Amino acid sequence: MAIKICNRCLYPETKPDLEFDENGVCSACLAYDKRAGINWDERGQEFLELIEEYRRDDDDNYDCVIPVSGGKDSTCQVIRMLQAGMNPLCVVATTDSLSSLGRKNIENIKSLGVDMVEYSLNPKVRRVMNRIGLEQIGDISWPEHVAIFTVPIRVAVQFNIKLVVWGENSQNEYGGPAASQDSKVLNRQWLEEFGGLLGLRVTDLIGQQGIKPKDLIPYTYPSNEELERVGVSGVFLGYYFPWDGMGNAILAQSYGFQVLPTLVEGSLANYENLDNHQTGIHDYFKYLKYGFGRATDIANNHIRRGRLSRSDALNLVKRHDGIYPATCLGKPLSEILEEIEMTQEKFDEICDRFTNKKVFRTTSSGEFIRDSENRLVKRT
Ligand SMILES: [Zn+2]
Numbered sequence: 611m612a613i614k615i616c617n618r619c620l621y622p623e624t625k626p627d628l629e630f631d632e633n634g635v636c637s638a639c640l641a642y643d644k645r646a647g648i649n650w651d652e653r654g655q656e657f658l659e660l661i662e663e664y665r666r667d668d669d670d671n672y673d674c675v676i677p678v679s680g681g682k683d684s685t686c687q688v689i690r691m692l693q694a695g696m697n698p699l700c701v702v703a704t705t706d707s708l709s710s711l712g713r714k715n716i717e718n719i720k721s722l723g724v725d726m727v728e729y730s731l732n733p734k735v736r737r738v739m740n741r742i743g744l745e746q747i748g749d750i751s752w753p754e755h756v757a758i759f760t761v762p763i764r765v766a767v768q769f770n771i772k773l774v775v776w777g778e779n780s781q782n783e784y785g786g787p788a789a790s791q792d793s794k795v796l797n798r799q800w801l802e803e804f805g806g807l808l809g810l811r812v813t814d815l816i817g818q819q820g821i822k823p824k825d826l827i828p829y830t831y832p833s834n835e836e837l838e839r840v841g842v843s844g845v846f847l848g849y850y851f852p853w854d855g856m857g858n859a860i861l862a863q864s865y866g867f868q869v870l871p872t873l874v875e876g877s878l879a880n881y882e883n884l885d886n887h888q889t890g891i892h893d894y895f896k897y898l899k900y901g902f903g904r905a906t907d908i909a910n911n912h913i914r915r916g917r918l919s920r921s922d923a924l925n926l927v928k929r930h931d932g933i934y935p936a937t938c939l940g941k942p943l944s945e946i947l948e949e950i951e952m953t954q955e956k957f958d959e960i961c962d963r964f965t966n967k968k969v970f971r972t973t974s975s976g977e978f979i980r981d982s983e984n985r986l987v988k989r990t
Contacts, residue, residue: 612989612990613901613968613969613989614630614634616630616634616635616636616638616639617633617634617635618635618636618639618913618914618920619636619638619639619909619910619913619914619920619923620902620906620909620910620913620920620923620924620927621636621638621902621906621910622900622901622902622969624899624900624901624902624966624968624969625900625902626900638910638914639910639914642914645852648852650851650852653849653850653851654850654851656850657847657850657851658694660845660850661673661674661691661694661696661773664696664772664773665695665696666697671769671770671771672697672698672699672725672769672771673696673697673698673771673773674691674696674698674699674771674772674773674774674775675698675699675700675701675762675765675766675769675771675773675774675775676688676691676698676699676700676701676724676762676774676775677700677701677702677703677758677759677761677762677774677775677776678700678701678702678716678719678726679702679705679712679716679758679885680702680712680713680715680716680718680719680885681715681882681883681884681885682855682858682859682862682863682867682881682882683777683778683855683858683862683882684700684719684777685715685718685719685722685858685861685862685865685867686777686847686858686861686862687775687776687777687847688700688719688722688724689722689861689862689865690847690851691775692722692723692724698724698775699724699725699726699727699765699769699771700719700720700724700725700726700727701726701727701729701761701762701765702716702726702727702728702729703729703731703754703757703758703760703761703762703828704728704729704730704731705754705885705886705888706736706740706750706751706753706754706886706887706888707886707887707888707941707946707949708885708886709884709885709886709887709939709941711868711870711884711885711939712884712885712886714868715867715868715884715885716728716885718865718866718867718868721866722865722866727765729761729765729828731753731757731761731828732825735821735825735826736753737949737950737951738818738819738820738821739752739753739815739821739829740752740753740888740950741819741950741951741952742815742818742819743810744891744895744950744952744957744960745960746810747809747810748895748898748899748960748963748964749892749895750888750891750892750895750950751886751888751889751891751892752810753829754886754888756812756829757828757829759831760828760829760830760831761828762774763831763832763837763842763844764828764830764832766840766842767832767836767837767839767840767842770840771840771842772840772841772842772843773842773843773844773845774842774843774844774845775844775845775847776844776845776846776847777846777847777848777853778846778847778848778853779846779848779849798831798834812826812829812830813826854911854915855879855881855882855908855911856879856881856911856912856915856917859879859881859882862881863881869881869884870884870939873930874890874904874939875890875933875935875937875938875939876890876893876894876897876903876904876905876930876931876932876933876935877893877903877904877905877908877930878904878905878908878909878912878926878927878930879904879908882908883904884939886939887938887939887941887946888938888946889938889939890935890937890938890939891935891938891943891946893935894932894933894934894935894961895961895964897931897932898961898964898965898966898970898986899964899965899966900966900969901966901969901970901988902927902931903927903930903931903932904931905926905927905929905930905931906927906931909923909926909927910923932985932986933983933985934983934984934985936984943957962978965978965986968989969988969989970986970987970988970989971986971987971988971989
């Protein structure tokens with residue numbers, strides 16, 4: 611049976627947590643529609659009142675933590691907080707395989723005039739975790755997605771800073787259960803349910819390939835006791851301001867953020883996912899599992915905002931989604947795999963294991979069919 615696709619955007623029903631209404635419109639599109647009914651002036655005011663509660667008048671500590679990657683969104687988070695006169699401590703949980711452009715953009719955030727903690731995670735442990743993530747749940751970026759949520763909260767606890775300012779609520783932009791979409795706070799429950807951890811818990815790693823509990827300290831969310839002692843509270847800026855990746859990229863660029871001269875492989879943008887050579891592998895596995903990639907995410911954001919017609923988007927997505935990640939941000943796959951001590955044969959075997967047979971065609975003997983460009987062929 612054909613895979614159902616949203617009538618308005620290009621999300622397929624295979625996307626986790628996506629729901630469709632009686633008109634065949636997906637929950638990501640419906641969440642976007644709701645934005646028109648939101649009084650953004652009121653929300654902006656609400657935000658200003660909120661941050662006043664956290665602004666310190668003793669100049670003795672930072673007003674807030676901003677988790678940053680160096681990307682367009684985190685650059686905007688910093689700009690917004692500086693505009694509001696806040697004194698933030700920016701926290702980077704260093705990415706798996708940082709690109710030179712990613713490094714430049716982190717330095718650019720510092721140059722906006724902020725203090726920054728760059729929390730470097732033990733690369734030996736990280737590589738093992740990348741490999742386990744890829745082998746067991748088909749997600750090389752699993753440790754990164756844990757660390758970007760846990761490290762800033764740990765730093766907030768350590769520095770006694772109450773407010774943590776996150777960017778978008780991914781459940782709102784990309785579709786998810788109603789309760790998760792409307793959330794303005796990010797806490798342990800949101801992270802465990804919607805943070806994209808795919809059912810693998812940090813504690814599951816203990817004892818695997820030599821991983822010890824002490825290796826997992828930065829990947830562990832602080833205890834409720836510690837959170838309550840400091841009074842840590844995490845908010846989504848996307849709840850208070852209408853979030854738009856492309857708009858953020860324009861704003862960020864005027865403050866020194868740099869983009870690629872060409873589109874990122876397998877994507878429709880040159881302004882996001884610029885910092886980590888492993889992200890192309892992460893996005894490719896999403897395509898293998900669910901039949902859509904980063905190009906679809908970006909195209910859908912443009913469709914909803916009237917910047918791209920659905921039929922043009924469909925053509926673009928066919929050209930860009932699902933390209934085998936022979937290079938990621940210009941780095942050859944073999945070199946990226948070398949960093950995690952994995953051969954390409956092993957990688958291809960893992961790819962096949964996670965490829966969705968309901969989405970992609972196989973021969974009578976069960977082998978996946980590929981076209982002349984080494985791309986999987988979808989069932990029609
Ligand atoms: Zn949709």
